[in-house]
Amino acid sequence: MPNNLPVMPFIVVILLLLPIRLGVQSLKKLAFTLWLVGGIVLFWRGTSFLAESPAIHNVALLAGVVAVALAIGFGKGKFVLSKTSVKNIERLNQFSEPQRPISVYSLRSWIMIALMVSISVALNIFQVENIVRGPINLGIGFALIISSLAYLKSFSDSKATAVSN
Numbered sequence: 001m002p003n004n005l006p007v008m009p010f011i012v013v014i015l016l017l018l019p020i021r022l023g024v025q026s027l028k029k030l031a032f033t034l035w036l037v038g039g040i041v042l043f044w045r046g047t048s049f050l051a052e053s054p055a056i057h058n059v060a061l062l063a064g065v066v067a068v069a070l071a072i073g074f075g076k077g078k079f080v081l082s083k084t085s086v087k088n089i090e091r092l093n094q095f096s097e098p099q100r101p102i103s104v105y106s107l108r109s110w111i112m113i114a115l116m117v118s119i120s121v122a123l124n125i126f127q128v129e130n131i132v133r134g135p136i137n138l139g140i141g142f143a144l145i146i147s148s149l150a151y152l153k154s155f156s157d158s159k160a161t162a163v164s165n
Contacts, residue, residue: 015101016100016101016104017101017102018101019100022098022099022100024093024095025155027092027095027099027101028092028154028155029151029155030101031092031151034104035085035147035148035151036145036148036151038141039140039143039144039147041141042120042138042141042144043138043145044141045137046069046133046134046135046136046138046140046141049134049137050062050130050131050134052130053130054131055130066138068135069135069138070138070142072139072143073141073142073143073146074142074146076140077145080143080147081143081144082146082147082149084147085147085151086150087106088109119136120137123136
C-alpha cells in the first residue's frame with residue numbers, strides 16, 4: 001500500500017503565507033472555511049477507513065463504533081471546540097487593521113491543529129488498523145464540523161447588529 005502524502009496541508013500553508021491582507025469578515029470566513037473543510041475531509045477519511053475495514057461485515061460492531069465516534073465528536077465539537085471557535089471570533093473582532101491570512105488563528109490554535117495533523121500522520125506511519133483510524137478521523141471531523149457552526153452564527157449575529165444600527 002503506497003503512503004499517500006496529503007496535499008491539502010501544503011495548499012493551506014501556501015494560501016496562509018500569501019502576502020495579502022484581509023479584513024475581519026474575510027478572516028472569519030477563511031477561519032470558517034478552513035475549519036469546515038478540514039472537518040469534512042477528516043469525516044470523509046474516517047468514513048473511507050471504516051468502509052475499507054474488515055469490520056464492515058459486522059454491522060453491529062460498525063454501528064457501535066460509528067455511534068461512539070459521532071457522540072464523542074459531537075461532545076468535543078459542541079462543548080470544547082465551539083468555545084475555541086468563539087474565542088477565535090472574539091480575537092478576530094479585535095483587529096482594527098487588515099491582517100495576513102496566517103492571523104486567521106492564534107498561535108495556540110495553530111499548535112492544536114499541528115497536533116491533530118501529527119496524530120493523523122502517526123496513525124498512517126504506524127499503519128494503525130482502519131477500525132481504529134476510521135472512528136478517530138470520523139470523530140475529529142464531526143467535532144470540527146459542529147464547531148464551525150459558531151462562525152456561521154457570528155455571520156448572522158454581525159448582520160443582525162448591522163441591521164439594528
